[in-house]
Amino acid sequence: MLDVLYQLFAAVCGQNPGHTWAPGGIWLPCCQRCTGLYVGAGVAALLHVWLRPRLTNRFLEIHGAFLMAMAPFGFHWVAQGPALRTASGALFGFAVVTFLWLPLSSHFTFHVSRPGVWAYFLILGGTLILLPLAASMGGTFAAYALSALVAWGAAALFALVAADVILGLRGVLCWLRRLPPSRAPA
Amino acid sequence: MPPSTAGKDARRYVVMAIKGAPATIERANPLALPAGTAILRVLAGSAAQIARKIGARASEYKERQIMNNTKRNATLALVGLLALSVYILACTSFSPDDTKVLYPAFDVASGATGIAGYDREARTSELLFVPVGYDSAETNAEVTPAVLRAGWLANGRDIVIAYASPKDDEKAGMTVAVMPWGARKPVRTFHVPALKDAGEALISPLCIAGDQLFLHASGKSIARLDLRSGALATKEFEDAKGDLSFYPAPDGASVFYFEADSPSGGQTTIGRLNPKGFSRTPLMVVSNSLKEATAAAYDTDGKVLALLAAGDDKPSLQVWRDGKVVFSREVDTHGKKTVFGNAILAPSGKAIRASFQQASGTNAVSYGLMEIPFSEAPTREVMLIKDAPPQDEASVSYFQAGVSHDGKTAALASTYLALMEKPISAPDCALFFVDLSDPNWKVTKVPIPMPAKLVPVLK
Numbered sequence: 001m002l003d004v005l006y007q008l009f010a011a012v013c014g015q016n017p018g019h020t021w022a023p024g025g026i027w028l029p030c031c032q033r034c035t036g037l038y039v040g041a042g043v044a045a046l047l048h049v050w051l052r053p054r055l056t057n058r059f060l061e062i063h064g065a066f067l068m069a070m071a072p073f074g075f076h077w078v079a080q081g082p083a084l085r086t087a088s089g090a091l092f093g094f095a096v097v098t099f100l101w102l103p104l105s106s107h108f109t110f111h112v113s114r115p116g117v118w119a120y121f122l123i124l125g126g127t128l129i130l131l132p133l134a135a136s137m138g139g140t141f142a143a144y145a146l147s148a149l150v151a152w153g154a155a156a157l158f159a160l161v162a163a164d165v166i167l168g169l170r171g172v173l174c175w176l177r178r179l180p181p182s183r184a185p186a
Numbered sequence: 187m188p189p190s191t192a193g194k195d196a197r198r199y200v201v202m203a204i205k206g207a208p209a210t211i212e213r214a215n216p217l218a219l220p221a222g223t224a225i226l227r228v229l230a231g232s233a234a235q236i237a238r239k240i241g242a243r244a245s246e247y248k249e250r251q252i253m254n255n256t257k258r259n260a261t262l263a264l265v266g267l268l269a270l271s272v273y274i275l276a277c278t279s280f281s282p283d284d285t286k287v288l289y290p291a292f293d294v295a296s297g298a299t300g301i302a303g304y305d306r307e308a309r310t311s312e313l314l315f316v317p318v319g320y321d322s323a324e325t326n327a328e329v330t331p332a333v334l335r336a337g338w339l340a341n342g343r344d345i346v347i348a349y350a351s352p353k354d355d356e357k358a359g360m361t362v363a364v365m366p367w368g369a370r371k372p373v374r375t376f377h378v379p380a381l382k383d384a385g386e387a388l389i390s391p392l393c394i395a396g397d398q399l400f401l402h403a404s405g406k407s408i409a410r411l412d413l414r415s416g417a418l419a420t421k422e423f424e425d426a427k428g429d430l431s432f433y434p435a436p437d438g439a440s441v442f443y444f445e446a447d448s449p450s451g452g453q454t455t456i457g458r459l460n461p462k463g464f465s466r467t468p469l470m471v472v473s474n475s476l477k478e479a480t481a482a483a484y485d486t487d488g489k490v491l492a493l494l495a496a497g498d499d500k501p502s503l504q505v506w507r508d509g510k511v512v513f514s515r516e517v518d519t520h521g522k523k524t525v526f527g528n529a530i531l532a533p534s535g536k537a538i539r540a541s542f543q544q545a546s547g548t549n550a551v552s553y554g555l556m557e558i559p560f561s562e563a564p565t566r567e568v569m570l571i572k573d574a575p576p577q578d579e580a581s582v583s584y585f586q587a588g589v590s591h592d593g594k595t596a597a598l599a600s601t602y603l604a605l606m607e608k609p610i611s612a613p614d615c616a617l618f619f620v621d622l623s624d625p626n627w628k629v630t631k632v633p634i635p636m637p638a639k640l641v642p643v644l645k
Contacts, residue, residue: 012274025370099266102259164263
């Protein structure tokens with residue numbers, strides 16, 4: 001099963017062996033930053049469905065900052081180790097899922113409360129701490145669990161992208177229908 | 187006097203107006219009604235109109251807000267999608283073995299030669315593998331010299347190290363080790379017997395295709411070692427006209443072969459060997475035979491071949507495409523005798539890069555890296571070791587360049603030059619990095635510690 005994941009993630013990740021977690025001696029299917037990205041995305045997707053935090057301007061600004069934080073880390077302007085690489089990936093994953101979730105969020109009825117937002121950020125913080133710990137100190141079980149989470153995160157991202165594309169196409173179709181019919185050539 | 191109903195009427199008309207009964211109000215003739223009621227009706231009508239306008243504005247505002255939110259959401263989703271795409275593209279641009287460099291190094295304790303890994307990001311080196319053998323069963327016997335060559339498996343996680351005695355001993359064969367990088371996995375070693383000139387074969391890069399290592403067994407035969415299962419298969423090409431030699435394809439998935447058309451040479455056929463069935467597919471025929479002092483570079487498809495030959499006067503470069511010479515030039519070496527180690531095609535396909543040895547006066551040689559464009563533009567070179575003790579021209583084979591996948595960095599190790607009969611000095615024993623993207627070809631030198639006692643082994 002892991003071999004299949006290696007093959008799949010080879011298309012989207014460099015799988016640099018020097019930057020890949022190997023809990024229990026088992027290589028994860030993608031590099032440390034991508035592990036953070038996909039696990040973060042998977043957790044964020046679950047939180048958006050479960051807690052339904054209100055997507056206020058402040059909430060979006062914070063996630064915009066998470067998104068932009070990838071630039072100094074991704075371009076290696078900042079010295080970083082495995083834990084920081086993973087954490088920066090996780091923050092990026094949370095931000096990407098939040099932004100991809102936005103167009104879909106208007107299709108759901110929100111019954112949100114402030115504790116929902118607090119719980120969201122609490123779990124986000126927990127993910128940032130626990131993920132590198134599990135990857136560096138965990139054994140075989142951690143390797144399989146993290147691989148499963150990575151696969152789930154990738155699937156969630158794919159589903160969100162697909163849903164957004166469908167919504168976008170539908171919007172374009174509606175817009176085209178509103179246009180006045182073009183005149184037939186004389 | 188009957189109780190006034192004006193208040194009730196007014197409220198009723200306002201309620202009716204807001205609920206949408208304007209027709210009743212508009213039809214009412216104020217002159218036919220008592221004055222108070224008429225005024226109330228007119229006021230109610232105005233209030234209704236104002237309320238309708240406010241309602242319309244509110245719904246328009248709400249609609250606009252929804253539209254704005256939709257636009258904002260779509261824009262932010264697009265930003266997220268773009269960021270994700272950029273991230274994925276950026277991550278795949280880092281190739282597995284560009285951050286780590288394998289090179290031969292010394293084990294200071296035993297004096298034996300081993301393989302070390304240099305982490306370009308952490309700027310640290312680590313000795314990874316040291317085989318130590320002895321010449322005889324006697325106590326205090328000398329350490330057996332060994333030539334090692336290392337490469338990466340296609341997965342970028344496992345290292346393949348092949349080593350053999352430099353002595354021409356057919357029985358000794360070659361030992362191949364497969365070890366993981368940074369993970370707990372077993373280290374596998376395989377011994378391949380009966381390989382002709384095993385030590386000499388390690389001058390060329392390891393011929394790894396997928397999980398298989400191809401070794402030149404003898405003139406017309408090849409051995410295939412499965413690095414996972416250890417299965418060893420040999421194949422003799424009885425239909426081959428002359429001797430064969432094998433080289434790894436740049437894609438790491440197949441093998442190129444060079445086949446001389448007769449034992450004495452004449453034409454050389456270059457083709458691709460199917461790693462599974464050993465079938466040979468010719469790609470082009472080079473009409474002149476390849477001299478010994480020729481460095482060859484080729485592209486992934488095997489359609490472009492660049493041959494760099496060290497002549498008596500001036501070295502020459504020939505570029506072949508689909509069996510025809512498309513470019514040739516002489517290489518100006520300022521009148522100094524120059525021989526080449528190995529050559530690599532630049533990613534642009536418009537130049538070749540080669541390590542070289544150049545006579546430096548009458549009693550010294552220098553080593554460096556040269557770029558020769560496929561045009562009449564001047565060559566570019568950087569000297570890495572200056573005024574080393576004179577060596578045989580063949581020693582340049584032990585000073586080879588490797589280039590990162592992005593083509594921006596070249597790495598050269600002078601380890602084996604320290605094992606020559608007249609070794610280089612300790613400060614010259616180093617791993618050199620040449621930044622090819624820098625206009626001045628910036629050189630970074632990583633010293634290779636030398637043991638107290640060195641056994642000169644290579645001739």
